[in-house]
Amino acid sequence: GAEKSTLMSYFPKDQIRALKPKVTFSTVRDLQCPVLQSSDLQGKPEESCSTEELFEWLGAVWNQVRLDNESSSFLSTYCCPEPSTVVEKAFMCTITGFIIPEKIIQLLEQLCCYFGEPKLAYWLTLTVHGFADSPVSWRESEHGFHKGGENLYNFVIFRNLDYWLQMAVGAHDDCPP
Numbered sequence: 001g002a003e004k005s006t007l008m009s010y011f012p013k014d015q016i017r018a019l020k021p022k023v024t025f026s027t028v029r030d031l032q033c034p035v036l037q038s039s040d041l042q043g044k045p046e047e048s049c050s051t052e053e054l055f056e057w058l059g060a061v062w063n064q065v066r067l068d069n070e071s072s073s074f075l076s077t078y079c080c081p082e083p084s085t086v087v088e089k090a091f092m093c094t095i096t097g098f099i100i101p102e103k104i105i106q107l108l109e110q111l112c113c114y115f116g117e118p119k120l121a122y123w124l125t126l127t128v129h130g131f132a133d134s135p136v137s138w139r140e141s142e143h144g145f146h147k148g149g150e151n152l153y154n155f156v157i158f159r160n161l162d163y164w165l166q167m168a169v170g171a172h173d174d175c176p177p
Helices: 002-008 051-062 101-116
Strands: 022-034 084-096 123-129 151-158 163-169
Touching: 022 051, 051 123, 051 151, 051 163, 101 123, 101 151
Parallel strands: none
Antiparallel strands: 022 084, 123 151, 151 163
16 A cells, blocks of 8 residues: 555656566476485485485476486486485476565465375475575675575475475575574
């Protein structure tokens, strides 16, 4: 109401418009996924993968990297960390746009509700990427986007509602509190 009209008064009508976030859905079939245990942050050989291994694997999945460890016209290869399991269908939802923290909290709460009914999934993730040139920073330091721009956090939520919180900030940024 009043806040919107005050904001709009600073801009001529042809210079500002509201944009809705873009939502896309995709399904990845027969995805090799790491085995995780909520109580094992470091992972255990032949039992579970570590938080670092999961984070690297998520980056490969988001970027649609082939996970079969077969080289073609490149030198490096990647495969899913072990132990792993094949998931018949993995669903990915991507929301692109400016999303306020309250909406992220709503998404997180809805994802936690997913485990309210018996499901086959043992865990799920919610990842929030900030814009590389985001004016938002942690503490009192200016965001170092001109030197890197890393700016994301990831929740891994387990069936028992335990969770991991992973954060990545640039080398020139302060760590979150």
